[in-house]
Amino acid sequence: QVQLVESGGGLVQAGGSLRLSCAASGRTFSNYAMGWFRQAPGKEREVVAAITYSGRNTYYPDSVKGRFTIFRDNAKNTVYLQMNSLKPEDTAVYYCAADKRALRAVVAGSKVGDFGSWGQGTQVTVSS
Numbered sequence: 535q536v537q538l539v540e541s542g543g544g545l546v547q548a549g550g551s552l553r554l555s556c557a558a559s560g561r562t563f564s565n566y567a568m569g570w571f572r573q574a575p576g577k578e579r580e581v582v583a584a585i586t587y588s589g590r591n592t593y594y595p596d597s598v599k600g601r602f603t604i605f606r607d608n609a610k611n612t613v614y615l616q617m618n619s620l621k622p623e624d625t626a627v628y629y630c631a632a633d634k635r636a637l638r639a640v641v642a643g644s645k646v647g648d649f650g651s652w653g654q655g656t657q658v659t660v661s662s
Contacts, residue, residue, distance in 0.1 A: 536560040536632045536651045543628060543656030546620055550660070554615040556630030556653055564588075564608040567633035567641050569649055570615045572626035572658075579629070583615055584641035587633075593641045598624075620660045627655040 542554040554570065569584040583604035584593040592604055603616040613630060631649035638648075 536563075536566070538630050538632060538651060538653035540628065540630050540653040540656040543658045545659045545661065548620060548622055548660055548662050550620050551616070551618045552620065552658060554617070554628055554630070554656060554658075556613045556615075558611045558613070558632065562636075563611040565636045567638045567644075567648075568604075568606060568613040569631045569633070569641070569644055570602075570604060570613075571629045571631060571646065571649075572624075573629070573655075574626040577626075579646055581644050581646070582628070584644035585613065586639055586641050587637055588639075591639065591641055593644055617658070620658075622660045622662045624658060625660050626658060628658050629653050629655045 537560045540556045570582050573579040582598050585604045589606050601619045606613040630653045632651040634650035
């Protein structure tokens with residue numbers, strides 16, 4: 535089992551930027567794909583970014599493509615989510631998650647069920 539701790543959330547004005555971090559411990563971080571998800575009140579949890587264990591491949595849904603960037607530092611057991619040009623509709627609790635399976639090389643189309651370990655979440659609020 536892996537433990538995940540997110541940080542970096544907060545309140546930002548529309549058009550601003552935030553960087554979220556997720557520190558992992560408990561298993562070999564570099565063997566697992568990682569994902570960032572978000573959940574707004576009354577809505578289902580949705581993926582916003584995923585990255586393969588090596589960091590070579592990433593995935594973004596259309597809603598954040600070109601604005602969000604996921605990257606990882608395997609030496610620091612940390613995955614990041616850089617969020618630019620934030621919009622009020624990006625307001626949500628953001629969660630990082632670790633893949634259920636090791637060494638997955640394709641993360642396109644990642645979904646909640648692909649991930650088995652979750653952080654506690656960090657609130658991101660974008661004001662208009």
